[in-house]
Amino acid sequence: MSVSERFRRIAARPVVLDVRGLGMSFPGSAGMVHALHDVSFQVRRRELITVVGASGCGKSTLVRILAGLTAHTAGEVLLDGKPVRGPGPDRGMVFQGYTLFPWLSVLKNVMFGLEMQERGADQARSEALQWLDLVGLAHKADAWPHQLSGGQRQRVAIARALAAGPRILLMDEPFGALDPQTRSTLQEHLLQIWQHVDITIVFITHDIDEALWLADRVLVLQPPDAAHPGGWLREIVEVPLPVPRTREMALSPDYRATRERLESLIHPKPPATAERLPVFKLTQAGDEVV
Numbered sequence: 001m002s003v004s005e006r007f008r009r010i011a012a013r014p015v016v017l018d019v020r021g022l023g024m025s026f027p028g029s030a031g032m033v034h035a036l037h038d039v040s041f042q043v044r045r046r047e048l049i050t051v052v053g054a055s056g057c058g059k060s061t062l063v064r065i066l067a068g069l070t071a072h073t074a075g076e077v078l079l080d081g082k083p084v085r086g087p088g089p090d091r092g093m094v095f096q097g098y099t100l101f102p103w104l105s106v107l108k109n110v111m112f113g114l115e116m117q118e119r120g121a122d123q124a125r126s127e128a129l130q131w132l133d134l135v136g137l138a139h140k141a142d143a144w145p146h147q148l149s150g151g152q153r154q155r156v157a158i159a160r161a162l163a164a165g166p167r168i169l170l171m172d173e174p175f176g177a178l179d180p181q182t183r184s185t186l187q188e189h190l191l192q193i194w195q196h197v198d199i200t201i202v203f204i205t206h207d208i209d210e211a212l213w214l215a216d217r218v219l220v221l222q223p224p225d226a227a228h229p230g231g232w233l234r235e236i237v238e239v240p241l242p243v244p245r246t247r248e249m250a251l252s253p254d255y256r257a258t259r260e261r262l263e264s265l266i267h268p269k270p271p272a273t274a275e276r277l278p279v280f281k282l283t284q285a286g287d288e289v290v
């Protein structure tokens, strides 16, 4: 299927997530901190979109609002047409930090979301094993979280989030703490899972290559400026690459051009105070260099 045909088909799918004029301001000691300003976008059924942007531009605030963990101060968020007013089983979350319950085995961690839905223990156990199988960790069912590697823990976290049967999976830098090789393996794993599970995904990342590799569309958030009091949506960049993706695509002119476009949009500026900072002397060893 051509890339344009793929985008045409995605555009014809129903909207799952509808974010309209979203704003968020936190009260602070020196006045309000405006984290988000007038952010609007839609995510369609079974899309995987990524969100990139400089540190502090509001990515985590956005995902926490979508999860219902933080209340917004302007606009609205609709999931399947209904306003989001708090956390719910229709949204699964995977964060960067390892969030498994350390006092529960791997299997019990995945069963947790299922038992909340009042399934019988046998049913929950067999479904949890299927989810663990999907993430390639059925053989670790009886292990404890501390006995897993970082990548394995995040795979269990994905299994646990999916087991609860959400409409949408919200991921805030889930692979950010992993080494590059494990990260790349987990990216491929996520795409495989996404092909097998009917799920819509919003994935936050700092990493432009990760954003491009995973998604059809990349949302670029920008920090506040004179015209925008909070983090704002600069652009939604379409990724002109076919699926399934191969790593060789990173060499294509289309990939490079899209990457350069994203790079120029995000372009982190060094802090304005850097040049004014004194050099702090930590020792008096007498080996100063000029």
Ligand SMILES: Nc1ncnc2c1ncn2[C@@H]1O[C@H](COP(=O)(O)OP(=O)(O)OP(=O)(O)O)[C@@H](O)[C@H]1O
Pocket: 026, 027, 028, 033, 034, 035, 053, 054, 055, 056, 057, 058, 059, 060, 061, 062, 206
């Ligand atoms: N609970 C809070 N109270 C006050 N201000 C907050 C709160 N949470 C976030 N902020 C502020 O909102 C802005 C956006 O923060 P947020 O964590 O969403 O950024 P981010 O894009 O996720 O950054 P990073 O890439 O570093 O994770 C920042 O200025 C931050 O200080």
Ligand SMILES: [Mg+2]
Pocket: 059, 060, 061
């Ligand atoms: Mg963040």
